[in-house]
Amino acid sequence: GDVLLPAPQSISILSTNMKHFLTWSPVIVQGATVRYSVEFQGEYEREYANGSWIPISECSLTTATVCNITEDISATVAYKLRVRAELGATRSPWGTTKGFFSRAMTSLTPPVLRVVADGHHVLVELADMGPSFQFHVLYWKKGQESRVQQKVVKEVSSVVHLDTMEAGAEYCVKARAHVEAINRSSSFSPTQCVRAQGDTSVWL
Amino acid sequence: SGELNCSLPSPRNVHFESINMKNVLHWSAPEGTGNGVLYKVKYTVYGVGKWIRKPECRNINRTWCDLSSETSDYEEQYYASVKAFLNGTCSDWMETTRFNPLTDTKIDPPMVSVSSTDRSISIILTAPEKWKRSPEEESISLLQVYPGLQYNVSVLNKKTKKRWFFSISNNTLVVPWLEPGTAYCVSAQIHVTTPLLDSDFSKEHCITTLKDK
Amino acid sequence: LGACRVSMSMTEVRAGFTAIKANIQSRDPIRTLSILSHPHSLHKVKSSDRCCITHQLFTFYVDKVFKHCRTEDSFVNRKISSIANSFLSARRKLGQCHEQNKCVCGEESTEKFKQILANYEGLNVTSAAMKSLGELDILLDWMEKSR
Numbered sequence: 001g002d003v004l005l006p007a008p009q010s011i012s013i014l015s016t017n018m019k020h021f022l023t024w025s026p027v028i029v030q031g032a033t034v035r036y037s038v039e040f041q042g043e044y045e046r047e048y049a050n051g052s053w054i055p056i057s058e059c060s061l062t063t064a065t066v067c068n069i070t071e072d073i074s075a076t077v078a079y080k081l082r083v084r085a086e087l088g089a090t091r092s093p094w095g096t097t098k099g100f101f102s103r104a105m106t107s108l109t110p111p112v113l114r115v116v117a118d119g120h121h122v123l124v125e126l127a128d129m130g131p132s133f134q135f136h137v138l139y140w141k142k143g144q145e146s147r148v149q150q151k152v153v154k155e156v157s158s159v160v161h162l163d164t165m166e167a168g169a170e171y172c173v174k175a176r177a178h179v180e181a182i183n184r185s186s187s188f189s190p191t192q193c194v195r196a197q198g199d200t201s202v203w204l
Numbered sequence: 205s206g207e208l209n210c211s212l213p214s215p216r217n218v219h220f221e222s223i224n225m226k227n228v229l230h231w232s233a234p235e236g237t238g239n240g241v242l243y244k245v246k247y248t249v250y251g252v253g254k255w256i257r258k259p260e261c262r263n264i265n266r267t268w269c270d271l272s273s274e275t276s277d278y279e280e281q282y283y284a285s286v287k288a289f290l291n292g293t294c295s296d297w298m299e300t301t302r303f304n305p306l307t308d309t310k311i312d313p314p315m316v317s318v319s320s321t322d323r324s325i326s327i328i329l330t331a332p333e334k335w336k337r338s339p340e341e342e343s344i345s346l347l348q349v350y351p352g353l354q355y356n357v358s359v360l361n362k363k364t365k366k367r368w369f370f371s372i373s374n375n376t377l378v379v380p381w382l383e384p385g386t387a388y389c390v391s392a393q394i395h396v397t398t399p400l401l402d403s404d405f406s407k408e409h410c411i412t413t414l415k416d417k
Numbered sequence: 418l419g420a421c422r423v424s425m426s427m428t429e430v431r432a433g434f435t436a437i438k439a440n441i442q443s444r445d446p447i448r449t450l451s452i453l454s455h456p457h458s459l460h461k462v463k464s465s466d467r468c469c470i471t472h473q474l475f476t477f478y479v480d481k482v483f484k485h486c487r488t489e490d491s492f493v494n495r496k497i498s499s500i501a502n503s504f505l506s507a508r509r510k511l512g513q514c515h516e517q518n519k520c521v522c523g524e525e526s527t528e529k530f531k532q533i534l535a536n537y538e539g540l541n542v543t544s545a546a547m548k549s550l551g552e553l554d555i556l557l558d559w560m561e562k563s564r
Contacts, residue, residue: 044498057491251454400432
């Protein structure tokens with residue numbers, strides 16, 4: 001006879017650095033492969049499109065219990081997500097996220113920063129965190145903490161020139177990630193200091 | 205003239221190729237036709253009611269037609285269309301997709317000029333100009349067309365092989381405190397964030413800083 | 418836009434529209450009519466009216482356009498949802514500015530918007546909505562130029 005499929009449980013969203021994933025617990029049916037389908041609903045669909053839901057094709061009839069929803073959570077509004085189990089023609093009820101999810105709730109980690117001195121020049125290399133990110137890079141001459149300068153770095157595919165240093169002086173640098181779309185920043189990376197004339201960076 | 209029988213296959217891949225808003229219509233000959241095919245071209249401003257023939261591209265045997273003059277207002281969008289003729293038969297008109305000069309053009313790299321002293325190099329960048337009808341016509345820099353235009357500049361130390369990048373909004377960059385008697389190679393790219401348009405990097409301009417006095 | 422700011426990621430909306438532009442515009446066979454750009458061009462709007470026209474146009478797209486653009490293509494529907502939710506978020510911010518009387522509607526913008534609605538109502542609703550969505554780059558070009 002037809003199996004009664006329960007709705008997936010423990011549905012939650014993991015979101016770090018503007019990458020969002022929906023996860024849920026597997027529905028177990030002995031000797032059978034259960035598949036899942038995921039749909040999303042933004043505030044627009046709730047208020048202007050009769051509460052309609054939009055399927056995520058990459059997570060339709062998937063056997064995985066995780067779905068990358070980053071591409072669809074692409075506006076700063078409140079979203080709802082739902083998932084159901086499917087086994088042949090049998091479908092479970094929808095399991096829906098409790099409450100709403102907005103990408104403004106993502107957790108932001110400090111950027112990975114490498115500071116290099118090359119002659120009189122201080123340069124920074126920042127690990128790419130994705131298209132939503134830019135970086136606030138703060139730098140100052142050691143001992144002159146009150147005269148901090150800031151540079152906004154958007155292109156991270158390379159070694160970015162920060163500034164020129166006075167001979168023999170030591171300069172310190174730290175950076176944080178910033179997402180304009182949600183107007184939030186991460187905490188700062190640890191400070192790194194370098195000395196003019198080719199010193200390697202020193203962790204503080 | 206009597207109505208022609210339009211059973212000839214249509215021109216293929218009718219599209220605009222645009223560089224710095226020099227907008228040239230291109231197409232391929234209809235399938236299976238050899239030499240002798242002639243073409244005529246028309247265009248329309250999107251939202252305005254009429255198609256306009258391009259006299260200079262009437263009964264031509266080449267497969268391109270320069271419509272830069274007709275599509276120079278980049279606050280408008282356009283369609284163009286081509287019809288083929290061969291031995292008394294003709295094809296249907298074949299249209300482009302909607303052409304938006306502002307977002308569908310390709311931008312050339314900036315012009316780069318470099319000078320040096322013993323311990324610094326000075327870089328001056330010039331954004332390309334928008335296509336214009338004649339040399340006498342007033343020049344419009346693409347900087348005026350794309351207010352958010354920026355430059356990405358690469359400076360390569362030929363001795364250490366280290367490459368630095370700068371991202372600047374104004375068009376001059378001085379890199380002080382360099383090594384005397386050393387060759388540096390500079391190239392630059394134009395970057396527009398929205399609409400997203402990036403030029404290629406320019407070819408490298410190398411210069412050697414003067415030897416220490 | 419004067420005292421008001423549109424907090425919308427133009428880069429994201431541009432990317433979303435560019436991904437579906439050819440698909441959407443191919444569904445609009447009418448060359449001789451435009452919703453946004455004829456007979457009056459957005460580019461002729463006075464700067465003092467820019468905020469109000471933007472707010473009216475966001476409301477127009479949210480209330481009238483997106484809901485009639487559902488297609489058989491899941492990818493296109495997802496991108497339309499992304500743009501619609503971005504417009505909804507931006508409209509809310511502009512609405513707050515409107516309520517604080519910093520986004521005043523002059524006679525010109527009221528006339529201009531009436532013309533847009535007349536263009537829209539001159540077609541059946543699905544054709545009008547699809548044409549309006551296909552003209553999103555006209556709105557984005559104008560918004561970026563006047564930033």
